[in-house]
Amino acid sequence: AEVAVLVLAPRSGRARWWRATRADDESPTVDSGVLPAAALPPAIVEGLSGVEPHAVDWLVDQAVEAGWLPGLSAREVTARVVPLPGRDAPAGVLLVARRTRWYDDADVELVRAFAARAGAALTTAVLYRNQAEVADTLQASLVPVEPAGVAGVQWGTAYRPSQASLRIGGDFYGAHRLADGGAVFFLGDVSGKGVEAAVFTGQLRQCLQALYRVEPRPGSLVKLLNDALLETTQAHGQGRFATMVLGVVRPHRDGGLSLTLAGGGHLPPLVLRHGGEVETVPLSGMLIGVVPDPRIGEVTVRLAVGETCLLYSDGVTEARGGRRGDEQFGQDRLVHAVTGCHRMPAAALAERVEQVTCDWLAHGDHDDIAVLALRATGPGGRPRRHLHSVPAVPEDPAGEATS
Numbered sequence: 001a002e003v004a005v006l007v008l009a010p011r012s013g014r015a016r017w018w019r020a021t022r023a024d025d026e027s028p029t030v031d032s033g034v035l036p037a038a039a040l041p042p043a044i045v046e047g048l049s050g051v052e053p054h055a056v057d058w059l060v061d062q063a064v065e066a067g068w069l070p071g072l073s074a075r076e077v078t079a080r081v082v083p084l085p086g087r088d089a090p091a092g093v094l095l096v097a098r099r100t101r102w103y104d105d106a107d108v109e110l111v112r113a114f115a116a117r118a119g120a121a122l123t124t125a126v127l128y129r130n131q132a133e134v135a136d137t138l139q140a141s142l143v144p145v146e147p148a149g150v151a152g153v154q155w156g157t158a159y160r161p162s163q164a165s166l167r168i169g170g171d172f173y174g175a176h177r178l179a180d181g182g183a184v185f186f187l188g189d190v191s192g193k194g195v196e197a198a199v200f201t202g203q204l205r206q207c208l209q210a211l212y213r214v215e216p217r218p219g220s221l222v223k224l225l226n227d228a229l230l231e232t233t234q235a236h237g238q239g240r241f242a243t244m245v246l247g248v249v250r251p252h253r254d255g256g257l258s259l260t261l262a263g264g265g266h267l268p269p270l271v272l273r274h275g276g277e278v279e280t281v282p283l284s285g286m287l288i289g290v291v292p293d294p295r296i297g298e299v300t301v302r303l304a305v306g307e308t309c310l311l312y313s314d315g316v317t318e319a320r321g322g323r324r325g326d327e328q329f330g331q332d333r334l335v336h337a338v339t340g341c342h343r344m345p346a347a348a349l350a351e352r353v354e355q356v357t358c359d360w361l362a363h364g365d366h367d368d369i370a371v372l373a374l375r376a377t378g379p380g381g382r383p384r385r386h387l388h389s390v391p392a393v394p395e396d397p398a399g400e401a402t403s
Contacts, residue, residue: 001096005068006084007044008092008122010037019068041066047081047093060097069097078102082111084119091122144370147175150183152251156346156373158354162315162366170197171313171370172205176212181251184212184221187311187372188244188266188288197368200240203232208246218246218262219298222288226264226296229289241289245269245311255305255378263297264288267317270310270335271301272342272349278335281309308346308375310338315369316353321360329360346373 007017015035022028041062043053053059059081060074069077079097083090094115096103103111147155161169170192175185186208190200207228208221215221222244233240243266250258261269263285271279281301286294303309312334319329337356341349350371357369 002098003069003072003096005063005095006092006118007040007048007095009048009086009090010040013037015040017068021070035066043081044093044095047083048090050083050090052083053081063095063097068095072097072099076100080108080111082108082115084115084122086119086123087127091119091126094118144171144173147173147185147372147374148177148183150175150177150249150251151181152255152257152377152379153183153249154346154375154377156348156350156371156375158350158369158371160315160354160358160366160369162368169368170201171315171368172201173311173370173372174205174208176209178212178216178248182249184216184218184246184248185372185374186244186246187313187370188242188246188264189313189315189368189370190242191240197240200242204229204242216248218248218260219296222246222262222264222285222296223294226288226294227292230292233289241287243267243287243314245283249374251379252302255376256307257303257374257376259301259303259309259374261299261301263299264294267312267314267331269301270312270338271303272308272310272338274304274306274342276340276342278339280331280335303376305376305378306342308342308344308349308373310349310353311372312353313368313370315367316357316371319357319361319366319369321362325362329357333360346375349373349375 003019003021005017005019007015009015013036015037016032017035018030018032020028020030043059043062046053060077060079063069063079064072064074076099077097078101079095080103081093081095084092084094094111096111144157144159146157155175157173159171170190173187175183177183190197190204192200204225207225211221211224211228215224229242242264244264245261245266247259247261252258261281261283263283265285265287268283269281271281273279281299283297283299285297288294301309317329317331317334320326321329334353338349338353341352344352350373353371354369
């Protein structure tokens, strides 16, 4: 052929096409374009239905009218259109055209053989594209959502799944505004890693989004969530469970915050006081989704303006690295790492925790890492996205640097 045009089956009402044109012995030039499905030549539409058009004269006229045969007139050109076989319908059509000489049976068979191979390749590509789009959509729905803005509260988050290519994992966090001006917030970790763990976190987040509207008390809310997860895991024969800290934050007139925290087998939160000291919140409780009536710990914490509460997953404390490569980061190193960081905005603090954890790992394998920080900014406080300088990590009690 002197001109070959590939037209893909329309998608969303539009059809993409590519054209290769060769003059004499020069290399072909390729261009492309898009046509509305309604503007496709009738012969192309017929080919896309699986029928091979045979009327050569009007076929050439349509190709000329579509602008696909530059510098050629209908009187000097012969053309054929061959469907490209697809899975359920043709993946597209191939139009070939050349001057004077007719396409005989051998020519047509050669074009059909090429079209069959091209159709198989295109069908595979389309199937892969569709699967990739589904995967991207599901991944986007499972990635942790940034907390909702609440007056007097500054949020900071960090998230690093164990499998970076998936972008999703078994750790989760979030916050939802309450009608009274406060918010319910949470951070947790489900058993397992990868896609299955991410799907389970999606189910858990959906349960939370429905239940917090009917039960704002943290302890009772966690128990309702436990019942919902038990029903789901038993129905599907799964043995999954979760740990989490769930709290309700409400602002005070003095600009501080009151946090009511409920614990479900998760690591205790840390509080960075304005004097620089770091306190461990004495919060305990049982795993979520294991037994019908778990013991759920509950405690209330007050934050003055400029103080921060830090929640984190075991991907931080159980990160293995250091000089030997197999030593856990641990709770003590985490406390040392955030000591002196009480003036940091919440976003900088969360990034600080992620940074020192990853430094400790030194690019080794790790569990999912999630961090949620909330800072009392007072009634006039605004979110600040810039980062303060990160202080050096103090040495641990054994004298080893923690980064």
